[in-house]
Amino acid sequence: MNEIHTIEGLAPEHTLVLFGATGDLARRKLYPALYHMHMRDMLPERFSIVGTARRALTDEAFVSEVRQALLTYGKLSEQDLTDFPDFAKRLRYQAVHADRKDDYAALHELVRELERDGRTPNRLFYLAMAPEFFGDVALSIAACGLSQSPGFCRLIIEKPFGRDFETAQALNEQLRQAFAEEDIYRIDHYLGKEMVQNIEVIRFANSMFEPLWNNRSIANVQITSSETVGVEDRASYYEGAGALRDMVQNHMLQMVMMIAMEPPSRLKTEAIRDEKVKVLRSLRRYGPHDVKENVVRGQYTAGAEGEKGQGLPGYRQEHGVNAASQTETFVAARLFIDNFRWAGVPFYLRTGKRMALKSTEIVIQFRDMPRDLYFNRDGQLGPNLLVIRVNPAEGMYMQLNAKKPGTEGSVVPIAMEFSQDADNAPEAYERLLYDAMRGDSTFFTRWDEVSLAWKFVDPIAEAFREGDAPLETYEAGTWGPDSANALVEKDGYRWWPVYGKDTSSVEDELLRQQARTLEVTP
Ligand SMILES: NC(=O)C1=CN([C@@H]2O[C@H](COP(=O)(O)OP(=O)(O)OC[C@H]3O[C@@H](n4cnc5c(N)ncnc54)[C@H](OP(=O)(O)O)[C@@H]3O)[C@@H](O)[C@H]2O)C=CC1
Numbered sequence: 467m468n469e470i471h472t473i474e475g476l477a478p479e480h481t482l483v484l485f486g487a488t489g490d491l492a493r494r495k496l497y498p499a500l501y502h503m504h505m506r507d508m509l510p511e512r513f514s515i516v517g518t519a520r521r522a523l524t525d526e527a528f529v530s531e532v533r534q535a536l537l538t539y540g541k542l543s544e545q546d547l548t549d550f551p552d553f554a555k556r557l558r559y560q561a562v563h564a565d566r567k568d569d570y571a572a573l574h575e576l577v578r579e580l581e582r583d584g585r586t587p588n589r590l591f592y593l594a595m596a597p598e599f600f601g602d603v604a605l606s607i608a609a610c611g612l613s614q615s616p617g618f619c620r621l622i623i624e625k626p627f628g629r630d631f632e633t634a635q636a637l638n639e640q641l642r643q644a645f646a647e648e649d650i651y652r653i654d655h656y657l658g659k660e661m662v663q664n665i666e667v668i669r670f671a672n673s674m675f676e677p678l679w680n681n682r683s684i685a686n687v688q689i690t691s692s693e694t695v696g697v698e699d700r701a702s703y704y705e706g707a708g709a710l711r712d713m714v715q716n717h718m719l720q721m722v723m724m725i726a727m728e729p730p731s732r733l734k735t736e737a738i739r740d741e742k743v744k745v746l747r748s749l750r751r752y753g754p755h756d757v758k759e760n761v762v763r764g765q766y767t768a769g770a771e772g773e774k775g776q777g778l779p780g781y782r783q784e785h786g787v788n789a790a791s792q793t794e795t796f797v798a799a800r801l802f803i804d805n806f807r808w809a810g811v812p813f814y815l816r817t818g819k820r821m822a823l824k825s826t827e828i829v830i831q832f833r834d835m836p837r838d839l840y841f842n843r844d845g846q847l848g849p850n851l852l853v854i855r856v857n858p859a860e861g862m863y864m865q866l867n868a869k870k871p872g873t874e875g876s877v878v879p880i881a882m883e884f885s886q887d888a889d890n891a892p893e894a895y896e897r898l899l900y901d902a903m904r905g906d907s908t909f910f911t912r913w914d915e916v917s918l919a920w921k922f923v924d925p926i927a928e929a930f931r932e933g934d935a936p937l938e939t940y941e942a943g944t945w946g947p948d949s950a951n952a953l954v955e956k957d958g959y960r961w962w963p964v965y966g967k968d969t970s971s972v973e974d975e976l977l978r979q980q981a982r983t984l985e986v987t988p
């Protein structure tokens with residue numbers, strides 16, 4: 467295994483009870499994350515993982531499933547598993563049907579048995595199962611006494627958190643009957659991404675940005691989260707969700723909050739969350755007419771011959787999708803944050819499946835110079851950009867203008883770039899699990915964030931349902947419907963290109979622009 471950047475310190479003694487232990491998320495993300503933590507001595511000696519699901523498994527069979535998951539999804543080889551026998555000692559399994567009281571009693575007994583080794587009876591429950599179980603399982607955990615312990619009792623809950631404000635509120639009320647707000651850890655895995663967390667540091671640890679971080683210097687902000695994959699095997703969930711609920715309500719708005727929030731008075735969890743939530747309070751809400759003006763929705767069709775999407779089916783041809791589906795697989799939106807800092811600055815978001823590239827990037831475009839003393843071939847000086855590369859490459863660059871070497875006054879765009887090794891950095895789930903173990907909920911969503919995000923999204927979903935924003939189409943392997951470009955162009959801007967994993971592509975693009983630049987004497 468390659469050397470991995472470390473997160474410091476040992477998690478406290480506890481028992482992690484994982485509901486949905488045989489599921490896709492557990493296998494793909496959670497076991498690799500936990501094994502990495504074990505390998506890096508971040509887990510205390512007295513720590514166990516109790517897997518639960520409906521199927522009957524012996525501890526040995528569970529251990530063997532976890533081992534297989536590490537090999538299949540954990541980027542690990544047999545050689546990397548030399549420590550696995552030690553890790554396996556931490557694993558136990560208990561069959562639990564979500565609606566069977568006796569199963570919870572047996573689970574409680576197993577947890578108590580593990581705690582007889584003298585560990586502090588801290589308990590962390592992770593609900594990695596279908597959302598319809600979240601409320602009932604949380605209540606059952608409380609009803610059988612599992613959440614009453616002299617140690618901590620925390621609940622990690624997966625997405626989606628409701629499908630609108632009303633259902634989210636009902637779910638929240640159920641959870642709150644069983645756990646206190648400060649013990650509920652609502653996962654948004656984008657908040658566990660290194661570069662999303664880094665936004666705070668870039669903004670609040672560099673004096674050069676704060677004076678410019680406002681509507682006097684920033685012209686617009688563009689946030690793209692594009693995927694090349696289609697709906698895969700998740701049609702039953704995605705058909706009822708669409709890109710608006712799946713990505714905009716949570717991940718995209720979280721990135722908006724991180725970019726737009728005021729500096730917190732201190733780097734304390736609630737101080738940070740208080741500032742984030744103020745952004746949502748200032749977010750302009752849209753009625754049906756505004757949705758048409760500010761939101762574009764699209765659905766992918768089969769990829770065109772000769773294009774990157776060649777041979778890819780359209781959304782309506784995907785397994786499990788309704789042949790007349792009206793579900794959007796793409797959303798672009800123009801948002802406004804009506805406060806002193808951001809009044810008049812459009813925030814453009816776009817996200818979708820089966821797009822040209824897998825990339826999450828945030829582009830901050832600065833205002834033009836008040837007067838253009840130089841001009842390039844296009845007759846205009848390019849604006850300065852600060853680009854935060856979230857995924858799959860991690861880093862940032864600033865696009866500046868500089869004199870083209872060897873010329874008298876030609877101006878060319880150059881990039882000052884920083885990139886970090888994304889392959890060996892801890893994954894989002896590892897950071898978030900570790901935070902929950904240590905009781906740090908900074909990068910989890912608080913109820914008021916979730917509720918305000920739904921209150922912003924609900925009228926848009928309603929307008930979609932009522933046909934107030936037409937469902938457009940885009941070919942698989944492209945950048946979405948043309949109207950997503952029009953949304954930005956009507957303000958006199960354009961989407962800046964985003965890049966994939968290859969960091970050299972930024973330089974290549976700038977070199978292309980530089981090569982096009984004619985020498986001009988000012
Ligand atoms: N998969 C992913 O990449 C991602 C998933 N998520 C979220 O994570 C959660 C889990 O998703 P995923 O792992 O894909 O789902 P899966 O369908 O793959 O797994 C569901 C798990 O729940 C168990 N289960 C199903 N029914 C019951 C029941 N009645 N009682 C007890 N256990 C039950 C299943 O095991 P058994 O059949 O043995 O009971 C299985 O372990 C969802 O909320 C999803 O939105 C979020 C981001 C990414």
Ligand SMILES: O=C1O[C@H](COP(=O)(O)O)[C@@H](O)[C@H](O)[C@H]1O
Pocket residue numbers: 691693712713826857
């Ligand atoms: O939560 C989700 O996120 C993924 C995209 O995550 P990323 O880390 O790969 O950018 C998306 O595919 C999925 O539909 C959504 O539920």
